[in-house]
Amino acid sequence: MELLSGDDLEGFRAATRAWLEANCPAAMRTPARSADDDVWGGRAAVFPSDDARVWLERMGARGFTAPTWPREYGGAGLTAEQARVLDEELRSLGCRAALKSFGVWMLGPVLLQYGTEAQKLAFLPPTARGELRWCQGYSEPAAGSDLASLQTRAVLDGDAYVVDGQKVWTSHADKADWMFCLVRTDPAAPKHEGISFLLIDMRSPGVSTRPIRLISGASPFCEAFFDGVRVPAAQLVGRVNGGWAVAKALLEHERALISRMRDAAFGEDESLESIAKRYLGTVDGALADPVLRDRIAQASMDSLCNSLTLRRSAEGARSGRPPGAETSMFKLYGTELNKRRLELIVEIEGFRGVGVEGSEFSADELASTRAWLRSRANSIEGGSSEIQLNIIARRVLGLPE
């Protein structure tokens, strides 16, 4: 991938900013108020407003929902540097995400790497435009951290696989159009060598889902059941029984994503110390509670160190290099930091941080309570913190099994 010189990059920045200013509706430049404002697209897309729909259409048409994908697959063909500039401009204008999409974040990068030309052309452009919504069928009741022990079966019958089994914790399975799914195609092979990566249309006969409720009160994920579901063989990605490599590559992207994610509580911008000042007050300019003050300073420094490390890794990687074992470090540390931050917010708020509903509590307080409960999942989903530690120990430090 060719690196642009500084000048070209600044030209790109100016052009991008002009385009965003002309195309991002004013209402889409205000902070999202809640998860209801998120746009996930799909065949049955729900838009919170007309502006949100227009914003997605324009971003999708421009390729900016999947900026680094090649144009022929619905992307904008940007270099990593240009994508960073786009991201910075989106932030500086305060633009909302036009699209949230597992398809763009996770599936796309591995389809680009492992998919056939026909698969790329069939799935990537509509995914980038937000017309297909995806879910991730990895975990099963008996295969969580030990993902490779999964048992959902796929047996070839003519030109289709017949899938039987169950997935669990499948985020948005009830709303998704398609699933990228790990299935066992060779039960006799060692567990990592009998897995394939299948794309399954959720409208196929024999697919059903059931929502699961979380401690935060939301029901974002489901159990998914497969009962004799016929899946065209052309929808298998990579080699038959070679799905584990695809699955792992996808997990790297998922981890990179989760480590960048911060659950919104008090919007993106309000710092811990500013929340603390409102709730705790100050004495001689210092927060009135010296113990919380110390912990806030610690958390704030640690998150500074984390951002600097992300920056250093990005600078080191230059453009184009796929994420490696270091994403485990960012997944681990980013999610632990986010949990600490939300714990601190709830502690700062006192009882106001543990309300469920009612006029006693502000919308921000209720949002932070939900975000706090949601954040406990950060260090479980996408491979738990313990699994990340295992990966660092083995792949980075070379410690024995």
Add this chain to the structure above:
Amino acid sequence: MSLVLTEDQESIRKMAREFVQRRMPTTHLRALRDGADALGYSPACWSELAGLGVAGMTFPEAVGGVGLGFAELGIVLEECGRTLAPTPIVSTVVLAGGAISLGGTDAQRARWLPGVCAGERVLALAHDEGTRHARHRVATRAEPVAGGFRITGEKSFVLDGHGADALVVAARVAGASADRAGIGLFIVPAGSPGLTVARTPLVDSRNAARVRLDGVVVPDDQVLGAPDGGAAVLDRVLDRGAIAVSAEMLGGALEAFERTVAYLKTRRQFGVLIGSFQALKHRAAQMFCEVELSRSIVLAALRALDDDGPDAALLAAAAKARTTDTFLRVAGEAIQMHGGIGVTDELDIGLFYKRARVAAMTLGDAAYQRDRYARLQGY
């Protein structure tokens, strides 16, 4: 500025590593310790390092320096940290030399800095008075007398104070202890009447001293800048010093960590390598993350010094806090994961542990830095 080293910086690392590993491995520190060396560092090695440009690295060519920056000096300090190589870099180059460079007149710079750059003069900053670092707590008094000041007071744990050719002394011209205003900086050459310096040996076997000033008279031409305006210079050199010590601690933490990981791959118990025990693996992986975070903040802080950025003070606090926590944790875990041999003097790990604790306290420990960080951020 990028957080990735340039080719020139990589070659400085190579040069420093080669020198330190060859001339100042941990056996060098042991020899100084076991010989009860009065200075706690080797003037011969220091002179060789100066010959490689280390002493003059951050000073301009006009005073005999090399005109590079803290990013480069930080690399050398990190390498020194790896072998616990004792050098007067922090005391002479960063603290006292930095104060003269920032606050001194041309004549003062010309008198002291060429000798510093040549590795011929060792200087020390005599600032702290209590048992722990406190930025503006200065009770030592400087009273005006005809043609100068008369200084009376006591300084504790002065880095490389023993054997220094001159001290830069912080003394109060006005105000009460802990006031930022009213602190002056005074150059006091060794042997000045009324000055006594006694070594206070610490567990890291380096040089720290108690300094008594008993009516020491300092002529006007040895005052650094305005006699009551020293805090501006003091603040900057203390930030620089905190970052320099952080760079050294990063090296120490890395070395202790790498030695420990290597041990996990060689020591067997229960018929397997102890590195296969998950209780140890996970802690090793956590240490890895902390060392990486430490590296990022140290690099950013060093660069902020070179860019003269407004956030240098904040990054100094964050860097010192982070590397302090990391080095203490890593050195402590290093002992634990080595088992019994970890607490023997024969193994170097204990030397790292002792240095970690002294370096932690030097120029403010982690709790001190968190307080400062919060204050700088307005809470």
